Amino acid sequence: MVVFAALVFAAAGPVAVLALGAAVEVQMDHRFDRIARDMAGNIRSQPDMAAAVTALAARTPVHLRWIALTAGDGRLVAGNLGQWPDSLPRLAGNVTVAAELGPVRAAVIGMADGGFLLIATPMPERVFLTALEGEVALATSAIMLLAGVAAGVLIARRALHRLDRVNRTAATILAGDLSRRVPRDGGDDEYDQLADNLNAMLDRIQGLVGTVRGITHNIAHDLRSPLNRLRGRLEVALMTERSPAEYQQALAAAMDQADSIVATFNALLTIARIEGGVANLDRRAVDVTEAVESLGDLYQPLAEESGLDLRIEVDPGLLIAGDPHLVSQALNNLLDNAIKYTPAGGFVRLSAHLTPQGICVSVRDSGPGIAADQRGKVLEHFVRLDPARHLPGAGLGLSLVAAVVQTHGAVLSLQDGASQDGGPGLLISLTFPPLTSS
Amino acid sequence: MHVLLIEDDAETAEMTAQGLRESGHRVMVATGQVAAEQAVDAHDFDAMVLDRMLPDGDGLDFLRRLRERGDRIPVVLLSALGDVDQRIEGLRAGGDDYLPKPCALAELLARLDAVTRRRDGAAATFLRVGDLHMDLIARVVQRGGQDIALQPREFRLLEFMMRRPGQVITRAMLLEGVWHYRFDPQTKVIDVQLSRLRHKIDKDFSPPLIHTVRGIGYCIGALDQTA
Secondary structure, eight states: OHHHHHHHHHHHHHHHHHHHHHHHHHHHHHHHHHHHHHHHHHHHTSSOHHHHHHHHHHTSOTTTOEEEEEOTTSOEEEESOSSOOTTSOSSSEEEEEEETTEEEEEEEEEOTTSOEEEEEEEOTHHHHHHHHHHHHHHHHHHHHHHHHHHHHHHHHHHHHHHHHHHHHHHHHHHTTOTTOOOOOOSSOSHHHHHHHHHHHHHHHHHHHHHHHHHHHHHHHHHHHHHHHHHHHHHHHHHHSOOOHHHHHHHHHHHHHHHHHHHHHHHHHHHHHHHHHOTTTOOOEEEEHHHHHHHHHHHHHHHHHHTTOEEEEEEOTTOEEEEOHHHHHHHHHHHHHHHHHHSOTTOEEEEEEEEETTEEEEEEEEOSOOOOGGGHHHHTSTTOOOGGGTTSTTHHHHHHHHHHHHHHTTOEEEEEEOOOSSSSOOEEEEEEEOBOOOO | OEEEEEOSOHHHHHHHHHHHHHTTOEEEEESSHHHHHHHHHHOOOSEEEEESEETTEEHHHHHHHHHHTTOOOOEEEEESOOOHHHHHHHHHTTOSEEEESSOOHHHHHHHHHHHHSOOTTTTOSEEEETTEEEETTTTEEEETTEEEOOOHHHHHHHHHHHTSTTSOEEHHHHHHHHHOOOSOOSSTHHHHHHHHHHHHHHTTSSSOOEEEETTTEEEESSOOOOO
């Protein structure tokens, strides 16, 4: 590629020189032809053309111009030449012929008696000019070739150098350093655009890897503690001889611990399945009214036991498209959280209404609420707010809600519950698109 | 009862079989469809526990063949595939119940018990456990001739239990049967519901009818161990 470009470059120089030379020659020829035509016209207007030619020849040196007049029989009548030049055909017209000292531009004009008038201009400098043209062409060719190769090599090296930097960055990233980025040259050219796109891709990958790493870390953390407790419990139980009743108690406690570990795994699996299977989601008409009423029915005794005023406010006949079990589970988790975190004496409202934005299911409580700057974090995997650390499972429950919201095209919002009695409270709303009849 | 356990994982099979035996059942283990088919031909079983993922294919294929030739043996399906869709698929193939793995042994025992009992009470409109009576037409519950006022959900809960007297009823069975929930709410909602119901049924009467089966669930009436 580079060699081809350099060759084209090198050929272009001499071609230009030769073309220029040819143009100059053509211009010179035209000028000499015009002079000859004027002189011939002048001679032909004289009564005695032979005398006029002789007079002209007498004052014209032969190295500057050839003048000759022949008669009808070919005999030389007048002029400054000893004879008709050999190389020149006796034909009317303008022609360049070679002579001893160089090319000669000749104009041959036919006369009425069958003779010819010759007016020619020797051009010895043409020899020099042609030689010069050749040399210049050669020189430009050489210079252009060198410049072409040099420029080609420079461009290619620059391109290769930049590709090499991309390659080396990629190699470093492959070796494990995800923070590296492809450098830009600031030229805003295709290379910088490539760098920008690669870097944007790397940013996204780094973000995803970070998320996955965080999730893995949290899974390990959340499962290690209960597993350690389980092991510890069994170890302590085996330390000394105990009564069967004590063994039974220890084993039952160990079983509860194992159950909660299995429950954590199940929650993780469910979330993974929801997030991984948006396309396979079992979409049916979900009767939100019924789901909300049924949920309220299930939780009413627990709410009363916890000293909470649970009220259900629901519009009749609310339908959405989705998986009824997942929707119920998501609402269950929200209500469960509200009841868990609201201190006795407070209230929890579970409501479902048709709004201009869609079907809005909300849970409002008079609990401690969530600070505005923490709300974004609440729905991330496993993130638990510090004040709630002593209550298990809250993080995963909300992660499941987030996954259901996402797969059902719903909108989730967290607001202050604006309770009248003390606590800031929390209002969590899920707004689902209503079921379309189509 | 005589149970055929079809499970390819040796350790799980061993543990489950031991649990079933210690609960008074006879157990035979088959590790694949071929072995299961041979066992079914050679013995009479009262129930079957069938794992779906077997080394020689989906356990559902075996179940379908069984049903096609008219075998009505009660079958509890076990599967790591816990999706609602797969559950429905399992029940359509002829399963009587479907449990996601891992499941507690007590849950499996309760389900086995439930599927092997004859459901001749399903259409009954009058239920009785001891001196507790339920009239489903009049929507009246009486104990010792005295009316007991129940809320609608308490009525449904009691009906579900009274249709299964003497059986262990797990929390999951109650959630599924009364509220149609197939997930674990991770809260003691069911326990609170039961304590309410128990308060109304047993507090002013003797003997108590609703019993807690520790770590498993509940039972109404004397626990029937003969199954």
